[in-house]
Amino acid sequence: MARTRLACIRLCGHTVALAVVIIGLLTNAGVQWTPAAVAAGTDSIVTTATVGSSLEVADQCGGAFTVTVTVSAFAGNGCAVDFGSSNDATTNLQVGSTAGAFLAGGVFGDHGGSCTALSGDTTGLKVSAVGAGVTAATGCTVSAAGTNADFVGVPDTLTSICSSTIIGTTNSCTLAVGIIETGGDAPAGNYAGTLNLDVIG
Numbered sequence: 001m002a003r004t005r006l007a008c009i010r011l012c013g014h015t016v017a018l019a020v021v022i023i024g025l026l027t028n029a030g031v032q033w034t035p036a037a038v039a040a041g042t043d044s045i046v047t048t049a050t051v052g053s054s055l056e057v058a059d060q061c062g063g064a065f066t067v068t069v070t071v072s073a074f075a076g077n078g079c080a081v082d083f084g085s086s087n088d089a090t091t092n093l094q095v096g097s098t099a100g101a102f103l104a105g106g107v108f109g110d111h112g113g114s115c116t117a118l119s120g121d122t123t124g125l126k127v128s129a130v131g132a133g134v135t136a137a138t139g140c141t142v143s144a145a146g147t148n149a150d151f152v153g154v155p156d157t158l159t160s161i162c163s164s165t166i167i168g169t170t171n172s173c174t175l176a177v178g179i180i181e182t183g184g185d186a187p188a189g190n191y192a193g194t195l196n197l198d199v200i201g
Helices: 002-028
Strands: 056-059 074-084 091-096 114-116 122-130 134-136 159-164 171-180 196-200
Touching: 056 196, 074 091, 074 122, 074 159, 074 196, 091 171, 122 134, 122 159, 134 171, 159 171
Parallel strands: none
Antiparallel strands: 056 074, 074 171, 091 159, 091 196, 122 171, 134 159
16 A cells, blocks of 8 residues: 555656656747737727707797887887807808788788888888897898887798808807888787798708
8 A cells, every 4th residue: 555655646746847848849949828819900999979950049039029119100119139159150041931911910021122221101121230240141231129210021931131251259240120001091000020040050
């Protein structure tokens, strides 16, 4: 029993020594024991960047303004509109209404002239003031709201009325609605129309 155990110990010792010799021989022969490097590859990642729209428009009339009609005379009133963009140097304020007569009720028709005074029983629109860097896009002279001159008809679709080329600021464009009544025969009552506003870059 003791002999067998001793023989096994000697045999195991020789086995370990043999393994060490084999490793040494392979290393001397240039065999690498570290993992081989992975070959270089290629890849791509699509990258996008977004600039959000910052076009703004807001009227300074609380959403409504009133023109008090003067019988057999002209009357007008103005409303300042602020517009602009923090990232677009060119902005255009647009204005329009629904198709047909601007004021409901069938008494006042749309002005048919361009950059002219109102006549008959009509209503029209003009630019009565502009801020720095803003120009009227109507092609008409900018004149006071209370002056019967430089009116155009209220467009049925959104049409540029003021333009700016200044970036990062609030631009001002004052719109004026004028009404002329002739003959003193307009029925008493309220007449309403809506000016739709938009701004584009």
